[in-house]
Amino acid sequence: MSRIKLSPNGLDVSRIALGMWRLSSWQFTAAQCLELLEQALELGITTIDHADIYGSESGFGEAMALAPSLRDRLQLVTKCGIVLRDQQSALRVSHYDTSRAHIIASVENSLRYLRTDYVDVLLIHRPDPLMQADEVAEAFRALEQAGKVRHFGVSNFTPAQFDLLASRVTLVTNQVELSPLHLDPLHDGTLDQCQRLGISPMIWSALGGGRLFSEKTLQIDRLNNVLSLLAAHYGVSLTTIVYAWLLQHPSNPIVLTGSGRIAAIKEAVAGTKLTLSREHWFAIWSASTGTPVP
């Protein structure tokens, strides 16, 4: 599969990344998880996406323990900054924590669960209104100097939030939601900023969390109609069309697949080998918006 530098400073990643946020729901044994990982590697996927709150790190770490030599072939991404509360009440609420102490403790846990000495990329999971940019930068530098994290980025940040943290420390990506059901980053400056800075975004929810192929709305009907015609035209699956559509953005995104089925992962990977005509790319845009381009 094609590979790309995530940013000008040069971390080499695969265009399709394996997202682990549903790993615990798959109820894989360590051997099954390793099998999926090896199959993904055969397809050229080397970049794996976690977060401290996914509950994915320990299961993945158990698989890695079966084949520790794989570590150097992988780029492990994880995230921190969200504190979840299951039982919410007035004063007990899910919240963000981007303090130095929380970031460093979260990374220590991630390393232990993932059974590795370092993660390749650490992301702040959500923009935190209480983020002290200087303090986050200091935590990042401490982690880098300790050899525990090699690169840093953010997720779901607006351009202004990105500018703030990037004024203090080098960021290599912004992981954002983009799909035919969610076009905002195409128009709100997020991807313009990435392209201007030469930074590849990472894309989550490529299929709208699955809604694209399961729910029924006028928009989804229009999209499925166009995607089906394109799938027939190019001789690939609807999923492949969507991945090709995302990968074609000039910001050179890394697109996550969150599937545990190798067949579905192959459909995503096939998107790296397909280039839609411009007219076909905009056919999907127009099916999403319900209007021709202005």
Next chain:
Amino acid sequence: MSRIKLSPNGLDVSRIALGMWRLSSWQFTAAQCLELLEQALELGITTIDHADIYGSESGFGEAMALAPSLRDRLQLVTKCGIVLRDQQSALRVSHYDTSRAHIIASVENSLRYLRTDYVDVLLIHRPDPLMQADEVAEAFRALEQAGKVRHFGVSNFTPAQFDLLASRVTLVTNQVELSPLHLDPLHDGTLDQCQRLGISPMIWSALGGGRLFSEKTLQIDRLNNVLSLLAAHYGVSLTTIVYAWLLQHPSNPIVLTGSGRIAAIKEAVAGTKLTLSREHWFAIWSASTGTPVP
């Protein structure tokens, strides 16, 4: 008429520009088109606005062929980047194309239709989510080096989209919609960016595409009431008030008139000689929004 530098690098243009987007609907002979052009020149209008998709370039070129010596007195602006489809279907849709090949082919066509060796300003007509900024910059430089285009700009770009392309190549203007019926650029950062960079915007749809004086809404009623009082106060037409209102913005805009009637063009030009009081300027703003300023 007053003239202005479009940007710090110095293209000299007239404050009122003649927009040709309706030329084909006027069904002018070449002689009639030339007559309009000569009358506009007598009023001081030297800047002429086209686009590849207006169907205006060939008719204008035929008029120019009758008086080739006029060329050096004019600043010709044209645009590219939109591919129109008359008969739209699911996979056959109007779309954007800002590839190097498309930009260069479009300019070659424009030069042939306009019967000239160069255009003064080439604009990317609409922000293209698939725009490769490096590729556009390369196409611009190739056109400049070939002597085919002297300056480059954009149209309908958000500040983030402008920043992206401006990070790769010098842009001299952003042509945007502004009128008493469409105040967005006053508040969304578009004109702030122009003033900050010392770049004059070009303004299209000064009269809301004619709606300001033809449709009936509460907003349009309020505006016509205020515009009529101001027209009586200053002893000019309603159209002149609107042009003065637009020209007064501190970003020093160039305002298009899209009329083929010399009487209407004169009303626009008269706006360059009128300065509204600040209170009168805000009377139009308040009639548009329906509220006093905060």
Next chain:
Amino acid sequence: MSRIKLSPNGLDVSRIALGMWRLSSWQFTAAQCLELLEQALELGITTIDHADIYGSESGFGEAMALAPSLRDRLQLVTKCGIVLRDQQSALRVSHYDTSRAHIIASVENSLRYLRTDYVDVLLIHRPDPLMQADEVAEAFRALEQAGKVRHFGVSNFTPAQFDLLASRVTLVTNQVELSPLHLDPLHDGTLDQCQRLGISPMIWSALGGGRLFSEKTLQIDRLNNVLSLLAAHYGVSLTTIVYAWLLQHPSNPIVLTGSGRIAAIKEAVAGTKLTLSREHWFAIWSASTGTPVP
């Protein structure tokens, strides 16, 4: 009370500032106004906020005349740029004026009313679409050179409007509305810009103009529920909780209190000594939005 540098260039201010916009409604004698001021000073409040249109400057100046030696202990902030019209009609409307002549005349009046030789900070009160940034910068420099104004800032500016004026002259603050009833600046880039530039915002309407404790809406009910629980938890008043919540933002805001009652002012000041846990900070955020964090 804790103090802070308003910006990197070093004006020292108190974290709580006394807002004078309702002074005329309190119908204070000069002696009463002086008493309030002295009580505020005892609490550590040294920063006083006016505007030319509040009608507060002359009453405050009369109090100052009773104790001129206080001047050097205070930081006086005032604003200009709004021209109010009581009796509005189609052509007689409230409007903005950021011309050099208006700014300088407004400051001259403020100095006369305040009975002082200088103001510490002058703010442009509202973003003026007709603002000529170069002209405002020139007026600011003239006032600075004449010793009449020491620092300059803006109020209610978007990031793009701030960038425009800051490209011409040093700005030390942006005074904006923020409260549990108005979260916009947390998310729209305003406070990100302040933190990035190292500039403290000033916050007006901390209690939503009093609506937070007087009106009944679902949002206000949720907020009062959470604020009451937190007040009981920390052993302080609801007002103190709100001030602590605002002061805790990493942009290091100066928060205005607009009360003329010393008891209420004390509740605001008490906020400077309280640090909410992150979870409690987000409990207020979630009560405002009605949702957990994403």
